[in-house]
Amino acid sequence: MAVVLASLVGGCSGYVRPSPAFHEVLNQPYRFDAGDRLRITVFDQPNLSNTYQIDASGSLAFPLIGSVPARGKTTDQLQADIAGRLRNGYLRHPDVTVEVEQYRPFFVMGEVRNAGQYPYVAGMTAQTAVAISGGYTARADQSSVDITRQINGEIMSGRVPVTDPIRPGDTIYVRERFF
Structure with a gap:
């Protein structure tokens, strides 16, 4: 019963595992885009x-x-x-x-105090991006964030820990927690 319940809750979470390219781009030379x-x-x-x-x-x-x-x-x-x-x-x-x-700006949306566009600084993590946007709201899920980024012309999204690095142009979405 517990296994069934865990799989149902896990299936409802909307978790999206990032593709390997999502993290591989972090170790590749920076590529320019509009706004740089x-x-x-x-x-x-x-x-x-x-x-x-x-x-x-x-x-x-x-x-x-x-x-x-x-x-x-x-x-x-x-x-x-x-x-x-x-x-x-x-x-x-x-x-x-x-x-x-x-660098081109990054964007923060969702359960943060001041959603919007912010200037990117090399070495940023999702957690520092949230801090720059005023921090989490009381309803925020602080365990992970959804990041959307463009890689070689393709839009990719994935749920990652808040300690993951971000790139210029990324959109960070902080979800609402349920409990």
Whole structure:
């Protein structure tokens, strides 16, 4: 009887086990997306070195070379792309570096005091995200959260412990507890 009851309660919880890709992305190089603000430096070219924002289409507007696709690229890939475009008729040996100046925001919803959008800081966990949003409400389930993230263009969700790391652009949902 206890086994049947446990399986019924477990089946009603709506638990969604994250796919392996959900956690594998945490160990991969960061990939840019809309909302990221980048500091791009071209050595000996102060007129080209500046802060650039990736727009909703996933591109950034760069002097001389125009629109540069950035969505899904790593730092090394974007550096090589910009250097290659500058080498094509503008600079002989461009030395380009790309750094994230500000990550795209994350979102917190559900049973928190101040649901909304917040700036991401490297190394954040779901628990620190909840703390930034004002903490849990009295009805919040504090044992785990649901995180939704986009990985290679695919939206994935999973229920994880509050100690799990989050990524820029993640949506954290705090569920209501039943007891």
